[in-house]
Amino acid sequence: MNTCFISYNIMPTSTADYFITLSNKLSETNKVVVIAGKIRETKIKLNKDITVLNWPSERPTSWKDFWFLIKLVRLYKPDMMISMFGFVNLFLIVGWLFRVKIRVAWIRTLSSQYAQKKYKVIRKSLIYSLATDIITNSQATKKDVALFFKIPERKITVLPNSVKNYKNSLQKINLDSNNLLYVGRLHSSKGIDVLIQAFSQIVQKYPNLQLDIIGQGPLLNQLIDLTKSLGLIDRVSFLGEKNKETVLEAYKKSYCTIIPSNSEAFGFTVIEAMSVGTCVIGANNSGIKEIIVNEETGLLFKTGDFDALARQLERILMDVNYRNNLANAGYSRFLNCYETTHAINRDTMFFEKLLNVRI
Incomplete structure (x- = not known):
């Protein structure tokens, strides 16, 4: 059984609904560890066999968050690490340091929403280069990521966002x-x-x-x-x-x-x-x-x-x-x-294929 780390906020939002559902689906065939910045009450629940942990900080940027993740990687030895938003930096850096075979960054915003200071762009480009795979939510985001952060398009896969049928x-x-x-x-x-x-x-x-x-x-x-x-x-x-x-x-x-x-x-x-x-x-x-x-x-x-x-x-x-x-x-x-059931089946197949090919 492979071990997957996923980091996101557990919140009553459509974005969290998706990642909770994806975690549950992946846990059917893998050991899943969710590391959350914020944990709130939600209608959709994580499966009981999923390990849920809390970052020391809601937005993990400190040394204590860094050492926290290092200890977890040493303990669980994950085969795949998936992150998005403010959790990407530490996941990619620690994953690369410990040679985790699959390191996925999920990018859901355009560069126009990113601080344009040159040193920050260079720093983010270097961090993204540590990913084995980049996921974007649209072709537009894919093109933007490739041009702005100089990421080879072969590393980028488009998996559109989804929500439940309400x-x-x-x-x-x-x-x-x-x-x-x-x-x-x-x-x-x-x-x-x-x-x-x-x-x-x-x-x-x-x-x-x-x-x-x-x-x-x-x-x-x-x-x-x-x-x-x-x-x-x-x-x-x-x-x-x-x-x-x-x-x-x-x-x-x-x-x-x-x-x-x-x-x-x-x-x-x-x-x-x-x-x-x-x-x-x-x-x-x-x-x-x-x-x-x-x-x-x-x-x-x-x-x-x-x-x-x-x-x-x-x-x-x-x-x-x-x-x-x-x-x-x-x-x-x-x-x-764009309905979640359709998207979850599509995305689970994508991640299972990564695990089958590379592990």
């Missing part, structure tokens, strides 16, 4: 034909100002519309000022951060969820919205356009063009049947490509 559990939530939705960070890279500008145009023709914005971030006050200047203070609601259940209900209620990001590694919001069966409109860039098939499973608009977004919004507001057809096709695409 549609059936939200049948009691009614559609609100006047509700539009944004979910995500309030950050300049997310294009929320473009959405508000487009909304200011469309609300003149559809005065009962309401735009809900769920999320926190440094742009909050600036966006509130924008809504005030456009006379939208009663039509746009900044709802702050919400728990997962509330966000899913918001997706289900919305007539359309809009993803106006200037760039996006994957577009997690896109598949979350699709998973409940709502309509999606996204900016035509990077990871978003890999998920939405324009005019088939949703609509795309030119990135940064609020006039183009307003036109796409008007198309679905004018024709509810067209909106419903897009929503239904988007849900079907989600089931076929």
